[in-house]
Amino acid sequence: xxxxxxxxxxxxxxxxxxxxxxxxxxxxxxxxxxxxxxxxxxxxxxxxxxxxxxxxxxxxxxxxxxxxxxxxxxxxxxxxxxxxxxxxxxxxxxxxxxxxxxxxxxxxxxxxxxxxxxxxxxxxxxxxxxxxxxxxxxxxxxxxxxxxxxxxxxxxxxxxxxxxxxxxxxxxxxxxxxxxxxxxxxxxxxxxxxxxxxxxxxxxxxxxxxxxxxxxxxxxxxxxxxxxxxxxxxxxxxxxxxxxxxxxxxxxxxxxxxxxxxxxxxxxxxxxxxxxxxxxxxxxxxxxxxxxxxxxxxxxxxxxxxxxxxxxxxxxxxxxxxxxxxxxxxxxxxxxxxxxxxxxxxxxxxxxxxxxxxxxxxxxxxxxxxxxxxx
Numbered sequence: 001x002x003x004x005x006x007x008x009x010x011x012x013x014x015x016x017x018x019x020x021x022x023x024x025x026x027x028x029x030x031x032x033x034x035x036x037x038x039x040x041x042x043x044x045x046x047x048x049x050x051x052x053x054x055x056x057x058x059x060x061x062x063x064x065x066x067x068x069x070x071x072x073x074x075x076x077x078x079x080x081x082x083x084x085x086x087x088x089x090x091x092x093x094x095x096x097x098x099x100x101x102x103x104x105x106x107x108x109x110x111x112x113x114x115x116x117x118x119x120x121x122x123x124x125x126x127x128x129x130x131x132x133x134x135x136x137x138x139x140x141x142x143x144x145x146x147x148x149x150x151x152x153x154x155x156x157x158x159x160x161x162x163x164x165x166x167x168x169x170x171x172x173x174x175x176x177x178x179x180x181x182x183x184x185x186x187x188x189x190x191x192x193x194x195x196x197x198x199x200x201x202x203x204x205x206x207x208x209x210x211x212x213x214x215x216x217x218x219x220x221x222x223x224x225x226x227x228x229x230x231x232x233x234x235x236x237x238x239x240x241x242x243x244x245x246x247x248x249x250x251x252x253x254x255x256x257x258x259x260x261x262x263x264x265x266x267x268x269x270x271x272x273x274x275x276x277x278x279x280x281x282x283x284x285x286x287x288x289x290x291x292x293x294x295x296x297x298x299x300x301x302x303x304x305x306x307x308x309x310x311x312x313x314x315x316x317x318x319x320x321x322x323x324x325x326x327x328x329x330x331x332x333x334x335x336x337x338x339x340x341x342x343x344x345x346x347x348x349x350x351x352x353x354x355x356x357x358x359x360x361x362x363x364x365x366x367x368x369x370x371x372x373x374x375x
Contacts (some may be wrong), residue, residue, distance in 0.1 A: 007361075008037045010095070011107045016042050017062055020204065020234060020257060021179055022119055023130050024109045025161065030182075030350055037096060039066060044087070049094040054303025059179055061249055066090035078346050080148065084115035089117050105361055108156065112148035114115065117155040122276050122372065124364035127156040128179070129166055135280030144266070157364035157371070165284035165308055181289040182353040183296040183345045190298040191266060192335045194340055199272040199302065199327070202260065203290040205236040212263040217274075217323050218252050224324050226251070230272065233258050268299055268331045270316070275305040281306055287348075288336045295345050300337050315341050 009031050013024045017040060026090045028038045038060045040051055050064035068086035092100075102122035116125055134146050151157045153174040160179035161167050201209070214230060221228045232245075233255045240246075246254060271294030273281040285306045289294040294301060299312040309315065314337045316326040 006160050008039070008101075008104045009100075009107055010100070011102055011109065012113060013039045013041055013109045013343050014043050017060075019229070021289070021338040026181065026184075026289065027107070027128075029061055030354055030357075032057075034064065034352075034354055035059075037061075037100075039063060039095070041091075041094075051094050051096065051236065052098045063094040065094045065244060066216060068181070080112075080115075084118060088115055088119045096116060105364070108152070111152055112145065114148065114151040114155050116152075122368070123363065124157045124158075126158045126160065126360065126364050127152055128160045129153070129170060129176070130162050132163070132166055132169075132281040132284045138260075139284040158360050160360065163284040163286050163308070165286075168228065179353075179360075180287050181292050182348045182350050183292040184350075190334070190338065194266055196267055196269045196331055196334060198264065198268045198298070199228065199230045199270065200263065200268045200294070201230070201232045201234070201272045201274065202263075202294065203234045203288075205232060205234055205240060207237070208275045208279070210274045210304055211240060211243045211245050213318075213320070214252075214272075214274050215249075216320060217318070218245065218249050220323060221252055221327075225327065225345075228269070228327065229253060231255065231263070232339060255256075260293065265297055265299075267307070268297075268303050269327060269334070270294075270300040273301060273303045273306070275303070277305040277307075279305070286310060292345070292348055295341050298338055298341055300334065300341070302326060302330060310344075313337060313342060 011024060011028055015022065015024065017025070020123050023252050024040075028040055032038045036059065038063050040060060041362070042062055042064045044051075044065055044067035046068070047066065049066060050062070051063050052063045052357060055061045066087055068083045103118075104123055105115060106123050106125040108116055108125060108127045109130065111129055113127075134142060134149055150173045153170060156174070159170060159174040159176045160357070161170060161176050161319070162180050167178055168175045197363060201214070214232075221230070229251045231253045234257060236254075237255070271291065273288065273291065275285065277283075282305045286308050287310050291301055300316060302316045302318055303309055304318050316330050318326050
């Protein structure tokens with residue numbers, strides 16, 4: 001897939017590079033694999049910076065700038081302006097070894113980074129809104145954060161989102177592109193038959209996960225399907241560890257983190273994605289990143305919530321009444337579902353997403369030239 005181009009992309013995030021992969025990691029690695037240079041901002045510091053250093057992996061280098069005020073409490077124009085005065089010079093200082101140019105493409109994964117236009121007045125800026133951040137605003141802050149998101153999108157040359165629901169919201173002040181995640185390299189095709197006994201949750205255990213549902217499911221399985229286990233694999237928000245689900249249930253296994261290759265995939269019935277219902281940040285999801293990684297392993301999906309989730313024969317929607325029968329169906333149909341899973345994965349390849357993204361880059365460059373000419 002390598003297409004050496006010399007292009008350079010600077011990605012702005014508020015996460016650490018060594019966290020479990022998300023869309024920003026996927027895009028960085030996709031661009032690097034195509035021969036492009038990728039520079040990624042990690043979580044900002046209050047004081048100090050980290051200048052761009054040696055690549056941490058092929059084609060990817062890291063840096064870190066400052067921020068003065070946490071993004072969730074920038075509730076006024078004055079606070080945002082003060083934060084920008086603190087942040088923009090630190091970005092320039094951190095990128096100084098790179099020798100930035102106006103041909104660099106800026107890719108922003110933050111909803112309130114409108115100050116990037118001040119930092120990069122001539123560069124094309126692509127903003128990715130991959131979560132319903134505004135719905136999770138602190139009490140009294142929603143209007144302010146909506147304003148920040150609006151200004152960030154308006155100052156960008158292209159806007160992307162992986163959700164049709166978020167896209168509808170963004171159309172009030174931008175022209176968003178639907179940009180779904182993609183499957184990684186296909187792994188070994190699952191062996192037919194065998195004894196599959198694990199429901200695998202793989203990813204962050206955070207505010208989106210319906211732990212009450214999972215707990216009730218575990219209790220039901222103890223009595224009705226005692227051979228089936230639930231595995232919760234991934235980093236967990238500490239406050240959630242007080243939930244009864246994590247209190248030594250005999251059919252629930254917890255593991256902080258692991259790659260799919262490190263798990264007993266031959267025993268997995270399907271990927272469990274038990275997200276909450278009626279929560280804006282969850283209801284907007286169409287096809288989460290983790291779903292395509294699980295599908296690439298040939299796993300059907302067992303889900304809750306997410307009313308806009310892709311409708312496919314390998315997606316089993318669970319509720320309190322039907323969970324046992326849905327799990328049994330997933331077990332019985334596992335082999336016959338492989339064809340439809342492969343067809344879905346084939347539609348969401350790295351090559352297809354790279355072509356789409358580079359087309360959006362061309363559009364963003366054209367929009368920036370037009371904006372400069374009209375200024």
